[in-house]
Amino acid sequence: MASIDLKSPQIVLSQFADNTTYAKVITKLKVLSPLEIIMSNTACVVGNSTKLFTLVTENFKNVNFTTVQRKYFNETKGLEYIEQLCTAEFSSVLMEVQSRYYCLAAAAALLKYVEFIQNSVYAPKSLKIYFQGSEQTAMIDSSSAQNLELLINNQDYRNNHTLFGVLNYTKTAGGSRRLRSNILEPLVDVETINMRLDCVQELLQDEELFFGLQSVISRFLDTEQLLSVLVQIPKQDTVNAAESKITNLIYLKHTLELVDPLKGTLKNCSTPLLRAYYGSLEDKRFGLILEKIKTVINDDARYMKGCLNMRTQKCYAVRSNISEFLDIARRTYTEIVDDIAGMISQLSEKYSLPLRTSFSSSRGFFIQMTTDCAALSSDQLPPEFIKISKVKNSYSFTSADLIKMNERCQESLREIYHMTYMIVCKLLSEIYEDIHCLYKLSDTVSMLDMLLSFAHACTLSDYVRPEFTDTLAIKQGWHPILEKISAEKPVANNTYITEGSNVLIITGPNMSGKSTYLKQIALCQIMAQIGSYVPAEYASFRIAEQIFTRISTDDDIETNSSTFMKEMKEIAYILHNANDKSLILIDELGRGTNTEEGIGISYAVCEHLLSIKAFTLFTTHFLELCSIDALYLNVENMHFEVQHVKNTSRNKDAILYTYKLSRGLTEEKNYGLKAAEASSLPPSIVLDAREITTQITRQILQSQRSSPEMDRWRVVYHLATRLVQAARNSQLEPDRLRTYLSNLKKKYEEDFPRAADLPERTEE
């Protein structure tokens, strides 16, 4: 895969092995969030498309899809392109990719295509090109990213109730892009994460540094986009191309002038990462480029808001006395602008109307008049005013003379731009070879912006610095998004998962807080792995290499798959891809089928996950699943408590949700019926349902009692399997093993009273 962000001139090459579901490709594509996907025409021959093609088009319905001829996927050409275009600073990429033929081929096709659509080529040695395998970052598949509301809120696409929304206080476009990609691909390297955390800590401890940096960073423009335009050479010189080059040179000057203030704020920093960023700003090239620019560009040419301001800046950007013709053209332009102002003030006097000169990029100069429009209708205006429009209390119009003058103005501006462009191009050609220091600058700015944003989020809530160990231990952690959207602080809970106890089975009535708890853990894990503080009193994490979630959502009408099939697909994906370093969250499984099968599937999945050392949290309404803890020592049952209060007005029991997690399984029975009762389901239906449930339960109990043979057999079977398991775990200390076995016996005597009647030998 090769990708380029047209707004930031970086090419990312990647090549990795994937399985037949192409999960990694799809995930990577989702992270990139492409505008357009390019594939070889051989991948999508009508009637004989490849599976990858089908998957890509299904998953990216709103993305433009283009096919290019297979011949453009040419690895030799790809390598040539990279040699030619990559800046010296990133040229080590050549070593990394020279035998990675697939990504080289993709790079060739991509660059050829971009040249074609952009009608421009990239300047030699101007691009940042790097290789990104899938090892350095944790993988979060796209449906998990959606379930966890990392970037998009499932309920409401417009609101900001996402992890991104919680953490995004960035001031620059680059910072926000960086935050986005970090959330989707958190780090896995503890050292790097700790370096980031050190920075956040310093920013939190040093207010002056925090506010100083924030004020400088917020003045930066989109450095990556600026670079992107500066390194492209248009194939044709158009007025637009000329104008945008001049604008960009002004932006460049504005950006470089911020380097010194940025350095000034970082001067006394102590953490290694901030020191490293300070060091990167010491690059002499920033000063050199700025000096060269200043020999040609006026000191006071700078980025300003408003199109007329920017037009004036562009017009007078180049110093006087550099080109005689330019100076003459600018004098002409000034005269025309003065004439326009003079003419409008004359008109104002002539008609005794409060006329003003205004400007917009589409109309050029026009006349504006703010007055009480009710007192003056448009047909009362003098006939020489034409193209009249009215917005609220303001009339806008022009006159035939003004149109002519605008044309002359445009004409002289074109001349100015053309001459300025020539001078700017010459200047740019002199600074091209040094311009790559901007890659460093944009990296520094976006990273500082993101770290500031983390610190900002901490100041709004009591987050804590996470640690990294081999245990997931969170003391009083809460859900960061729920905190943002609710008036009261969410109820906090503890989490403790270790290798010896790596599966939590969580039960509790509907609405008791199970899903929220699951998501909260994943969100905290992601926050920690991107270098942010986390919402808790204390938090320690084991680095997760992948985060998988299976969270019930409604039927996916779009792909026409049933709830059950969707569940099965998602769980299969987890089982295929999970390993000892995964964090797995399963929020109910087997809902889409009958209870026995649901329990069977949940049990089998749980047993599989128990055999790997993944940290797993499993919520379920199947209380039968909880008995798995007797068989495996690494399972822990937890439940959400609820309280029952008398609702005197309705003379009914009402449930009070505490959202508190406790050990053991829930003791609540028939809570579905209680929830139904609390809802608007008609009382007669609830009554019927309760009766039917009682009958069925009685029938089941009777059928179980009716077969003592079965009963005995079941007990023997359960005991036997548990003993085998205990034997397998015999690295346990003898005392613990003895306790375990005696607990086991007690439990089964309670669960199956007849077990006590079993012949002595069977029990042994």
Ligand SMILES: Nc1ncnc2c1ncn2[C@@H]1O[C@H](COP(=O)(O)OP(=O)(O)OP(=O)(O)O)[C@@H](O)[C@H]1O
């Ligand atoms: N820790 C908490 N603090 C405060 N409010 C909470 C907390 N956890 C959950 N809630 C509130 O309770 C609502 C229900 O929570 P959630 O969906 O997690 O329950 P659930 O047990 O998964 O329900 P179901 O079994 O029906 O899926 C949430 O929308 C949230 O508003």
